[in-house]
Amino acid sequence: MLRQLSLRDFVIVDRLELEFAAGFSVLTGETGAGKSILIDALALALGERGDAGVVRAGCDKAEIVALFDVAEMPSVAAWLQENDLAADADLMLRRVVDANGRSRAWINGTPATVQQLREVGEYLVDIHGQHAHQSLLRSDAQRQLLDSHAGLNAQVKAVGEAWRVWRAAESAWRDASSSAENLLREREELSWQVDELEQLVLGDEEWSALDAEHRRLAHAASLIEGAQFALAALAEGEGACQGTVDQVAARLAELSSYDPALAAVAEVLASIQAELSDAVSSLRRYADRADLDPARLSAVEQRMEAVLAQARRFRTTPESLPELLRTTRARLEALSAASDLAALEARLSAAENEFRVLASALSAARQDAAQAMAQAVSTSMAQLALGSGRFEVALLPQSAGAIYGLEQVEFRIGGLSGQEARPLAKVASGGELSRISLAIQVLTSRSAAVPTLIFDEVDVGIGGGVAEIVGRLLHELGRERQVLCVTHLAQVAARADAQWRVAKNTQAGQVLSSIQALDFAERVQEVARMLGGVELTEITLQHAREMLQS
Numbered sequence: 001m002l003r004q005l006s007l008r009d010f011v012i013v014d015r016l017e018l019e020f021a022a023g024f025s026v027l028t029g030e031t032g033a034g035k036s037i038l039i040d041a042l043a044l045a046l047g048e049r050g051d052a053g054v055v056r057a058g059c060d061k062a063e064i065v066a067l068f069d070v071a072e073m074p075s076v077a078a079w080l081q082e083n084d085l086a087a088d089a090d091l092m093l094r095r096v097v098d099a100n101g102r103s104r105a106w107i108n109g110t111p112a113t114v115q116q117l118r119e120v121g122e123y124l125v126d127i128h129g130q131h132a133h134q135s136l137l138r139s140d141a142q143r144q145l146l147d148s149h150a151g152l153n154a155q156v157k158a159v160g161e162a163w164r165v166w167r168a169a170e171s172a173w174r175d176a177s178s179s180a181e182n183l184l185r186e187r188e189e190l191s192w193q194v195d196e197l198e199q200l201v202l203g204d205e206e207w208s209a210l211d212a213e214h215r216r217l218a219h220a221a222s223l224i225e226g227a228q229f230a231l232a233a234l235a236e237g238e239g240a241c242q243g244t245v246d247q248v249a250a251r252l253a254e255l256s257s258y259d260p261a262l263a264a265v266a267e268v269l270a271s272i273q274a275e276l277s278d279a280v281s282s283l284r285r286y287a288d289r290a291d292l293d294p295a296r297l298s299a300v301e302q303r304m305e306a307v308l309a310q311a312r313r314f315r316t317t318p319e320s321l322p323e324l325l326r327t328t329r330a331r332l333e334a335l336s337a338a339s340d341l342a343a344l345e346a347r348l349s350a351a352e353n354e355f356r357v358l359a360s361a362l363s364a365a366r367q368d369a370a371q372a373m374a375q376a377v378s379t380s381m382a383q384l385a386l387g388s389g390r391f392e393v394a395l396l397p398q399s400a401g402a403i404y405g406l407e408q409v410e411f412r413i414g415g416l417s418g419q420e421a422r423p424l425a426k427v428a429s430g431g432e433l434s435r436i437s438l439a440i441q442v443l444t445s446r447s448a449a450v451p452t453l454i455f456d457e458v459d460v461g462i463g464g465g466v467a468e469i470v471g472r473l474l475h476e477l478g479r480e481r482q483v484l485c486v487t488h489l490a491q492v493a494a495r496a497d498a499q500w501r502v503a504k505n506t507q508a509g510q511v512l513s514s515i516q517a518l519d520f521a522e523r524v525q526e527v528a529r530m531l532g533g534v535e536l537t538e539i540t541l542q543h544a545r546e547m548l549q550s
Contacts, residue, residue, distance in 0.1 A: 471493075
């Protein structure tokens with residue numbers, strides 16, 4: 001859960017540190033005091049987009065640090081391990097945005113990306129914004145709510161991948177059908193190139209071997225003459241050095257018995273004798289083997305000319321011809337597969353069948369989830385003074401299919417003013433829509449895996465006895481999760497386990513936002529203000545006290 005939130009130079013907050021506990025807590029204060037700014041700061045630490053506008057006027061940067069207790073969250077530990085980040089009982093997320101709009105992020109002190117903040121944030125916090133009821137009017141938002149609540153996101157992802165494979169197969173089949181003539185010409189050209197290159201039968205290292213052999217054969221006379229000259233100088237000619245070295249070595253070996261100081265020189269000469277003998281033997285073998293071979297030289301030159309001719313024809317180097325053959329073969333095979341309409345049709349049919357099998361399974365799961373969700377939301381609506389209303393989740397078939405499956409989702413309301421079930425956007429008034437949205441959010445929050453739930457003025461548009469019920473629902477939710485709520489309703493605030501008051505004041509000509517944890521007496525004052533406005537009467541204070549005590 002969220003344990004601490006620290007802000008520095010964020011919008012109209014200079015410095016602020018908040019410590020949070022389990023249960024249901026509320027943030028209250030006058031409109032414009034900066035209550036939602038705290039939610040925005042936490043969202044920034046969780047990977048939301050940020051720009052230079054979040055930096056307090058006249059400051060270099062804004063900094064937000066959020067500390068979470070993740071000791072009992074193995075999913076977070078596994079994610080940290082997968083991303084090579086330090087894992088501990090505490091998780092610290094830090095975000096800095098400078099006055100130029102440049103953003104930096106850290107996770108447990110290690111530099112991280114905003115995407116990584118967003119990914120780990122999905123395990124930690126679920127934020128329900130004050131405009132959530134507006135998104136409920138969108139069909140895609142309704143579908144995503146149903147899928148998330150029912151735990152169908154993995155199936156939806158698999159269906160989406162199958163849809164993309166199907167579309168790609170269909171595109172390949174259409175391309176092949178419409179450009180068959182062009183593909184045929186290209187295949188013929190590639191086939192000719194492969195035939196020409198295959199006739200050459202050039203190995204990967206053959207050109208370098210031919211080049212080396214050609215240099216040797218072309219200079220055979222010089223090589224033989226050089227070998228014979230070396231033999232004469234070393235061993236076979238008059239005054240050859242091998243005999244002289246042998247005499248010197250023998251003489252020093254004899255003298256070393258009289259003076260050991262000559263022994264080292266004698267050993268060096270013995271080594272020279274051995275190496276010189278090896279060199280002479282190698283030269284003799286080379287001279288015996290070396291021979292002028294005009295026929296072989298002619299054959300090598302013919303082979304090299306054939307290779308060079310092919311290289312010029314294909315505008316490449318001789319060394320590159322084997323690789324060119326491989327790539328041309330691969331392209332020809334790909335084109336052959338792409339132009340095989342029968343194979344493409346079979347692939348298209350298989351891809352469509354795979355999509356429909358997965359999508360049908362998703363449809364069945366959605367049908368079960370829709371009935372359960374409709375019943376649960378209808379029950380919550382009754383608690384929120386919408387007892388005559390009936391919530392329905394309609395699945396509208398789309399036989400052609402889409403990336404999300406074989407049906408679209410539509411939330412409907414029936415029973416209000418005796419009406420038949422109709423789309424949510426066409427039936428509910430503003431106040432009814434707010435209450436329906438809250439019922440859905442409370443329901444989906446109960447099924448969420450995250451430990452911290454934040455409600456940012458989701459109670460807009462309700463009041464009276466309904467507001468008291470909302471407070472009770474959030475309080476009950478706070479027994480299972482950590483719940484933070486920004487509210488203007490005294491009935492909701494009175495149900496909280498803890499309360500902070502957010503206020504805006506002016507210091508040295510600057511408007512700043514501050515926050516204060518309230519004790520019981522201060523909560524009485526704040527709840528009374530929320531009930532009765534600026535002038536607090538004893539009756540209002542007594543009413544606030546009774547609300548808190550109850």
